[in-house]
Amino acid sequence: MARLYESRKRILVTGGAGFLGSHLIDKLMGQGHEVICADNLFTGSKRNIEHLHGNPRFEFLRHDVCNPLKVEVDEIYNLACPASPVHYQYNPVLTTKTSVMGALNMLGLAKRLRCRIFQASTSEVYGDPEVHPQREDYWGHVNPIGTRACYDEGKRCAETLFFDYHRQHGVDIKVARIFNTYGPRMHPRDGRVVSNFITQALAGEDLTIYGDGSQTRSFCYCDDLVDGFLKLMDSPPELTGPVNLGNPGEFTMIELAGEVLRLTGSRSKVKHLPLPADDPKQRQPDITLARKALGWEPKVPLADGLARTIDHFRSFDD
Ligand code: NAD
Ligand code: UDP
Ligand code: UDP
Numbered sequence: 001m002a003r004l005y006e007s008r009k010r011i012l013v014t015g016g017a018g019f020l021g022s023h024l025i026d027k028l029m030g031q032g033h034e035v036i037c038a039d040n041l042f043t044g045s046k047r048n049i050e051h052l053h054g055n056p057r058f059e060f061l062r063h064d065v066c067n068p069l070k071v072e073v074d075e076i077y078n079l080a081c082p083a084s085p086v087h088y089q090y091n092p093v094l095t096t097k098t099s100v101m102g103a104l105n106m107l108g109l110a111k112r113l114r115c116r117i118f119q120a121s122t123s124e125v126y127g128d129p130e131v132h133p134q135r136e137d138y139w140g141h142v143n144p145i146g147t148r149a150c151y152d153e154g155k156r157c158a159e160t161l162f163f164d165y166h167r168q169h170g171v172d173i174k175v176a177r178i179f180n181t182y183g184p185r186m187h188p189r190d191g192r193v194v195s196n197f198i199t200q201a202l203a204g205e206d207l208t209i210y211g212d213g214s215q216t217r218s219f220c221y222c223d224d225l226v227d228g229f230l231k232l233m234d235s236p237p238e239l240t241g242p243v244n245l246g247n248p249g250e251f252t253m254i255e256l257a258g259e260v261l262r263l264t265g266s267r268s269k270v271k272h273l274p275l276p277a278d279d280p281k282q283r284q285p286d287i288t289l290a291r292k293a294l295g296w297e298p299k300v301p302l303a304d305g306l307a308r309t310i311d312h313f314r315s316f317d318d
Contacts, residue, residue: 010034010072014065014106015079017044019185020120020178023222024077024229025049029057036071038063043082048185065102069109075233076117078106081155083122085148085276086191092150099154100161107165116172118233119162121242123179123283124152133250133284136177136242146278159242166240174232174239179246179285183222183305184312194219194306197257198313201266211275213254216282220247221305224298231294239293246285247298263306 011028015021016037021044025035034057037049041062052058063069065080081098082088088095103119110117126134127142142152165171182194189199200207228245251259257270290296 009074022048095150103158175241201264206271221300
């Protein structure tokens with residue numbers, strides 16, 4: 001759908017070739033906007049955006065957000081950062097650099113352009129939480145020198161930069177704390193639990209449960225999450241966030257494995273592997289703020305979202 005020229009925006013999405021970024025771009029393009037996708041393809045893939053090539057409203061820039069970027073846009077979504085523990089721990093120094101320098105450069109850009117900027121923050125800022133479910137006013141319980149710290153502390157520092165640019169320079173910010181999200185276009189070898197379990201179930205391999213599998217996560221389907229991004233971005237300037245976005249349905253990893261086996265009809269077994277360091281024991285968003293301030297809540301139940309994701313993985317041939 002082409003939008004009237006006057007209401008069409010030019011929007012920068014960093015990390016746009018990744019899982020969430022590519023779904024966000026699809027939604028923005030569907031609304032008739034122009035999109036610039038800046039991505040260094042570290043964990044993202046051209047495959048996620050290949051259907052947009054040739055569209056005059058879409059532009060891809062191979063760019064590392066650790067470097068300054070000069071473009072002219074009306075809005076910025078900053079998503080560039082590896083999200084899977086396997087990927088962000090592969091080069092931890094680069095992960096912190098991406099979070100911190102990426103945020104700094106994109107905030108410098110937003111300051112120059114006087115435009116609104118969205119930050120994809122994370123439930124990881126709560127660390128291994130002592131408060132359950134997690135509300136935005138909880139300050140978190142993060143090990144600053146552990147193997148997850150490159151991501152957790154990088155994202156916490158990015159939040160600090162966002163709020164200091166807001167206070168010091170009046171930058172119009174929107175900070176979302178995203179809880180575990182899954183769906184089509186997650187990379188099958190991404191290492192996150194949903195993609196691992198589905199890939200293993202479809203291949204007839206044992207499902208790898210880390211630890212005893214009693215740890216919990218709350219899984220949000222990607223379309224629900226992207227709707228939350230758009231609602232937050234369109235909210236009044238006073239609502240800076242942070243706002244939790246996620247699905248409050250909470251499951252143990254054993255329950256998740258059982259659901260994946262049921263939906264794939266796989267005869268795989270489960271096997272237990274050691275629990276990674278600092279793995280949070282439980283995680284569930286309190287989304288009262290998002291419900292009240294944005295009128296947002298997730299709609300897709302886990303079984304439906306998993307079924308759609310399984311369909312995608314069945315057709316993936318890389
Ligand atoms: P993803 O790994 O699929 O996407 C990240 C994208 O960022 C990739 O395309 C990658 O190539 C790009 N990228 C990484 N480093 C970059 C750099 N230095 N310069 C430019 N591009 C770079 O992960 P995702 O799940 O789509 O996550 C997107 C964002 O959402 C991330 O910021 C992540 O921290 C955040 N998030 C995701 C989840 C989730 O469950 N999916 C949860 C919390 C937060
Ligand atoms: N920056 C950028 N694009 C711009 C404007 C700034 O990438 O259009 C970068 C800039 O190179 C700097 C960062 O954003 O590294 C912060 O910019 P700011 O102007 O806030 O700080 P300063 O340049 O004064 O250090
Ligand atoms: N996990 C698992 N098996 C796997 C991958 C992950 O049991 O093959 C567990 C992991 O230990 C964690 C949870 O699943 O407790 C979610 O892990 P993921 O890497 O998806 O995201 P996290 O929430 O830890 O960032």
